Amino acid sequence: MIHALNILFIGGPEIIFILFIVIMVFGADKIPEIARGLGKGMRQLKDATNDIKHEVTKSAQDSGVMDTDVTKNINEELNKVKDDLEDFTGSVRRKL
Incomplete structure (x- = not known):
């Protein structure tokens, strides 16, 4: 259990090592494209959750639950x- 929690606490050297591996695997020219894709994905996820929240609130108001x-x-x-x-x-x- 303690070892699983240690994964969440990543220090500076570990981040540098991970970035080094990412550069070696994908190349320096692909990193901006990957970051853009991750940003778009996060934005779509946020928009989807907002849409779901809006629909749930609207249906609750329409049915008189809220x-x-x-x-x-x-x-x-x-x-x-x-x-x-x-x-x-x-x-x-x-x-x-």
Whole structure:
């Protein structure tokens, strides 16, 4: 178990060694193309997760599972409590 966690903690020399191996395998001219491809892939993954989240939220609102009026009321009450707490702490700070 401890050895598996050590993989996550990669130091400087290990990163340099990995970069050296990548350059040897793919060549210096292919690295920008690989990085571009990885960037595009990460962007597509992010867009896909945002689309899924949007669709789930939309379907929950349409089916009435997620009641926006209730959440708005809760947020308003929380903001009132937060304002009251800030007023109280402000008066305590002034007295000190």
